[in-house]
Amino acid sequence: SKHIPRSRSQASFPLLASQRATVSQTNQALAKGTAPAKTNFTAQAQPAGHNQSRIEALSPEDRGMHQVLRIDVTLSPRDPQAPGQFGLPVVVPHGKEKEAKRRWKEGNFNVYLSDLIPVDRAIEDTRPAGCAEQLVHNNLPTTSVIMCFVDEVWSTLLRSVHSVLNRSPPHLIKEILLVDDCSTKDYLKDNLDKYMSQFPKVRILRLKERHGLIRARLAGAQNATGDVLTFLDSHVECNVGWLEPLLERVYLSRKKVACPVIEVINDKDMSYMTVDNFQRGIFLWPMNFGWKTIPPDVVAKNKIKETDIIRCPVMAGGLFSIDKNYFFELGTYDPGLDVWGGENMELSFKVWMCGGEIEIIPCSRVGHIFRNDNPYSFPKDRMKTVERNLVRVAEVWLDEYKELFYGHGDHLIEQGLDVGNLTQQRELRKKLKCKSFKWYLENVFPDLKAPLVRAGGVLINVALGKCISIENTTAILADCDGSSKLQQFNYTWLRFIKHGELCLASIPDKGVLILNHCDSRSQGLKWLHKSASALHPKLVNHIIFENYHQLLCLEANFSQKTLNVAACDAMKPHQKWKFEKYFED
Ligand code: LR7
Ligand code: MN
Numbered sequence: 001s002k003h004i005p006r007s008r009s010q011a012s013f014p015l016l017a018s019q020r021a022t023v024s025q026t027n028q029a030l031a032k033g034t035a036p037a038k039t040n041f042t043a044q045a046q047p048a049g050h051n052q053s054r055i056e057a058l059s060p061e062d063r064g065m066h067q068v069l070r071i072d073v074t075l076s077p078r079d080p081q082a083p084g085q086f087g088l089p090v091v092v093p094h095g096k097e098k099e100a101k102r103r104w105k106e107g108n109f110n111v112y113l114s115d116l117i118p119v120d121r122a123i124e125d126t127r128p129a130g131c132a133e134q135l136v137h138n139n140l141p142t143t144s145v146i147m148c149f150v151d152e153v154w155s156t157l158l159r160s161v162h163s164v165l166n167r168s169p170p171h172l173i174k175e176i177l178l179v180d181d182c183s184t185k186d187y188l189k190d191n192l193d194k195y196m197s198q199f200p201k202v203r204i205l206r207l208k209e210r211h212g213l214i215r216a217r218l219a220g221a222q223n224a225t226g227d228v229l230t231f232l233d234s235h236v237e238c239n240v241g242w243l244e245p246l247l248e249r250v251y252l253s254r255k256k257v258a259c260p261v262i263e264v265i266n267d268k269d270m271s272y273m274t275v276d277n278f279q280r281g282i283f284l285w286p287m288n289f290g291w292k293t294i295p296p297d298v299v300a301k302n303k304i305k306e307t308d309i310i311r312c313p314v315m316a317g318g319l320f321s322i323d324k325n326y327f328f329e330l331g332t333y334d335p336g337l338d339v340w341g342g343e344n345m346e347l348s349f350k351v352w353m354c355g356g357e358i359e360i361i362p363c364s365r366v367g368h369i370f371r372n373d374n375p376y377s378f379p380k381d382r383m384k385t386v387e388r389n390l391v392r393v394a395e396v397w398l399d400e401y402k403e404l405f406y407g408h409g410d411h412l413i414e415q416g417l418d419v420g421n422l423t424q425q426r427e428l429r430k431k432l433k434c435k436s437f438k439w440y441l442e443n444v445f446p447d448l449k450a451p452l453v454r455a456g457g458v459l460i461n462v463a464l465g466k467c468i469s470i471e472n473t474t475a476i477l478a479d480c481d482g483s484s485k486l487q488q489f490n491y492t493w494l495r496f497i498k499h500g501e502l503c504l505a506s507i508p509d510k511g512v513l514i515l516n517h518c519d520s521r522s523q524g525l526k527w528l529h530k531s532a533s534a535l536h537p538k539l540v541n542h543i544i545f546e547n548y549h550q551l552l553c554l555e556a557n558f559s560q561k562t563l564n565v566a567a568c569d570a571m572k573p574h575q576k577w578k579f580e581k582y583f584e585d
Helices: 016-033 051-055 098-105 111-116 154-167 190-196 214-222 243-252 296-301 323-327 343-353 382-397 397-406 423-431 439-442
Strands: 065-067 135-137 142-151 173-180 204-205 228-232 236-237 258-264 279-284 288-293 309-311 320-323 357-369 451-459 466-471 474-478 489-492 495-498 502-507 514-519 552-557 563-566 577-582
Touching: 065 495, 098 111, 111 154, 135 243, 142 154, 142 214, 154 173, 154 190, 154 236, 173 190, 173 214, 204 214, 214 228, 214 323, 228 243, 228 323, 236 258, 243 258, 243 320, 243 357, 279 309, 279 357, 320 495, 343 357, 343 382, 343 439, 382 397, 382 423, 397 439, 474 563, 514 563
Parallel strands: 142 173, 142 228, 173 204, 258 357
Antiparallel strands: 065 135, 228 320, 236 357, 258 320, 279 288, 309 357, 451 466, 451 489, 451 577, 466 474, 474 514, 489 495, 495 502, 502 514, 552 563
16 A cells, blocks of 8 residues: 655655645645534544645645744743743732722722733743644635723733734734724823824724623724634733744634633632633523533544534633634624624524534633623613523524523513614625524534423323313313313413414403414413422412412313313312423423
8 A cells, every 4th residue: 555654755645845835735735624623522633635645745834834933022031930821820918908809890800910020021821732733724814802891900901912913923913903992091091192192003992882791792803904813802911932923723614703712810819720621612591601521432432532613502601713704604793783692693693593603612722811800881771682682592593493592581571672673784694695593403412302392292190180172262171082182282482372373362351262373472371380480389180370460370170171270279189280291301
């Protein structure tokens, strides 16, 4: 068999440096094309395919690639003894505790310590082994780094900017765009202009009124001149070699959205802490972002390496690189989203469903100060703002699965929030020919529990062993027959008991149960059962008729084969019901 040596050999592989372009194009095509993902959780880190060994036989130079540059002017810091140097924890000096405590609320983290440590401190290179040796293309696109801020702490903002300047290859940074979202602090005005004037690449964009994070980012994007947009929060520290691996992914495919591993800058002692490997960005209902570790047995079975790229159902939101034109093709963020929150869900669904990918790149690492509370004010109520944003996302992207969203946050339907006009967003989705949310669940996030109904099948009265059946449009009791269509019901996330497209409705004064049109706005059709009856722990096996002036429960009267609602009684067996199958845990 033919052995192809790893080092470049004219004899075995006659491609010359002059043919570089061809090689890198082939490389690119390989990466873009057929290379299958190893598991659902990871993506190919390196281009693979039938020509791979031939290409790997070339020297990096002839492949148009180089090793990730080790650009870090903080490697031998000016003052190695300074507090916080190398990312080590810092203790508030004796006698300064009160001051430190007082200043905490300026940023909801230890602002006193942040001011104490150098703005260009060194941090530990936390990349997994192998990252430093990885190759990236010589002709990576340039990026505009966009940092939006409102009333950010001075030293933290500076440290964020210095970390970009000190640890990025200069030729890849087209500019650093600081978008001031109408900060009120004086030091963020003249002082900041003056300080940043020493860095020609730093531009400050001042918004005349508070846009909120989401629209501030859009303002940044509209003013950006680089090929790629790299968004960062304003309290971060980029680690060694953070940028090239992100741009490499976007270079390989313009529809890849690349996120660094987000490490932790401790809010109390300002230490730089690494995080566990193999974490995916996910969400739980009702669309709460979170991290989920790939199970160790999956890692072992699929031989997933620490450096392997991880495909993410959703991104955290703050730190990512995206091709600028692609961002605009996708219609940016929904501009109807307000201030803060939910935009990471929106962009994630949009990217995946409309043909792109979201990846975490383990060789790119950026620290972020996680805070317990936002240190700035919200123009409107914070909770309401986020909920309204999420409702917009659900209405545009979740299809029939939006019921799960509403079902996990009951108050969301009840509130009847005015979420504004959605026509443009829905039309955009059509225009981009995006796939369904069902496709997304099956292909991107198969481990999310998303049963469309909570329970279903026949509905049995526990005491009598009889089932509800439909006669004309009235519900009666009958012998159970699992094969009869007349006895099939679904208990939905909107708390309907559905028979086909119709809903079980009670008319308490008449003492009968009938089928009616389902209408989310009308309360007379909703029932609490199992976990939905959380407020009535003694009545979980009951079916509580919701929103009547008294607590009424579904009750069987077997002698008359009828059903009605009566005052709930935890002890009454005739009020205990079971569906054939339950889908929630
Ligand atoms: O009105 C505002 N205007 C702004 O310019 C509100 C905020 N901002 C700025 C702010 O100064 C900061 O630099 O926007 C940035 C993000 O705001 P944070 O730091 O208060 O947000 P966060 O880190 O608590 O929250 C996460 O979710 C946000 C809203 O959905 C954004 O997407 C953040 O970027 C995001 N942060 C991250 O992804 C970092 C990791 C967190 C996790 C998990
Ligand atoms: Mn943040």
